[in-house]
Amino acid sequence: MDYEIFDLGDVTLQSGVTLPSAFLAYKTYGTLNEKKDNVIVYPTAFGDQHVQNEWLIGDGMALDPREYFIIVPNLLGNGLSSSPSNTPAPFDRANFPQVTIYDNVQFQHRLVTEKFGIQKIALVVGWSMGGIQSFQWGASYPDMVERIAPFAGVAKTWPHTYVVLDGMKASLMAAVHFDSNRLNRLTAADMRAVGRVYAGWGVSQAFYREELYRDLGFELLEDFVTGVWEDSFMKMDPHNVLAMLWTGQHADISATPAYDGDFDKALQSIKATACIMPGSTDLFCPADDSEYEAKLIPNAVFNPIESIWGHFAGRGINSADNQFIDDNLKRLLALNANG
Structure with missing residues (x-):
């Protein structure tokens, strides 16, 4: 097993259902520094597990484990964290309760604070549904998150x-x-x-x-x-x-007690410096939706990945797209480095 388990105990989900003995699977890369301020959180996307995120982590890259402590939490439902496939009855298989992006980020917050005692996060980054989680981190914990970088991911699931x-x-x-x-x-x-x-x-x-x-x-x-x-x-x-x-269809950073469905307000409340990188030809999370969102975030740059790889411009397969994402992350991490 190349990952660790954080036991959440019995958790009450946003739906009001209690999921007993819930847990988050996660993997860390690098070392937490003494000040605990070199932290990057990099959630997984739909269907992905932590290994699928590793293309963006490495020596000399923006997510350099020699410099940063990188935490990759696995999405609930992905087969490693609490999921229909690994939860005992009565919540197994088709009986697994509905889990929101908000739930996922709340549990990740518990991991970061309870397990590691972290109070500041330098960056939350993610692809696709990982991108939605980075927006949610920015909206749910505006004073904790210094930067967000969603790529090929939106802040809510738009109708299309x-x-x-x-x-x-x-x-x-x-x-x-x-x-x-x-x-x-x-x-x-x-x-x-x-x-x-x-x-x-x-x-x-x-x-x-x-x-x-x-x-x-x-x-x-x-x-x-x-x-x-x-x-x-x-x-x-x-x-x-x-x-x-279900998690993906109902994703919306404003579907929380703090924002009560006010999507624009949720975006405007994000204090993090943001680099929004949609794929220019993404059919799944179109760049137009990202552009709308970026305009409402006070400190955001809108920087599309010019690529015909569509949604998969953010998948770590095409070297030119990978370079673009890494270069933008390096620029973002260099901002306010002393501030």
Whole structure:
């Protein structure tokens, strides 16, 4: 096991449901300094685990473990933190309670403060649903978070993104004829269709038109769809995916007691210096949505990743996109370095 477990105990979720013996899986990189002010929090995205974040961590990079203490907490529902696949009855599989982004960030805050005694975070960074969590950190703990850098991630699930996620959910529901009482019959094989649905949203039209999948070693379009989209989704537990889909569909940094649904107010309350990096051709979290959000955050720069890799410009696959993200993070971390 290359990660650690933080026991949360019995937690009351935002929904009011108590999840017994909840836990966060996390991994740390680097060493916490004496002042405890070299902290970077880097939450995972939908379906990802901490290892998928490691492309952005390394010597000489912005997230340099020789300089920073980097904490990567795993999203609830991802199979490592409390999830449908690892929770005992009565909350196992299809009975797992609804978990929000707010819940996730509250639990991460407990990890950071209770386990490590940290009071200041230099940066919260994340891709996709990890990006939403970085916005939530900024809105929930404005005095604690000095910088945020969401890339290919928005501060709430806008209606179009909701519909895309609903299409992914519908392909699983179709496997049980839309009978929610039969959800526990779902298997990994039923995830094949989810991968097919997502194949049209993960990368851009230009990516397909220019056959960039050949750069990844796939001669034929069909091989790419099978070898990347189907395979990656069929490795996931369908109940974990349904749980994360719910979290994703209902993500909204203002859906908290502090903001009561006032989205603009939540954005305006973020004190962190922010670098917002949408993918210029992202179909899943469009740059237009990010631009609206960036305008409302007092100290934000809007810096799109100019790329035809779509949502996956933030996935750590394309070297030019990786360089762009790393360069921007270096610039962001250099700001107010002495302040």
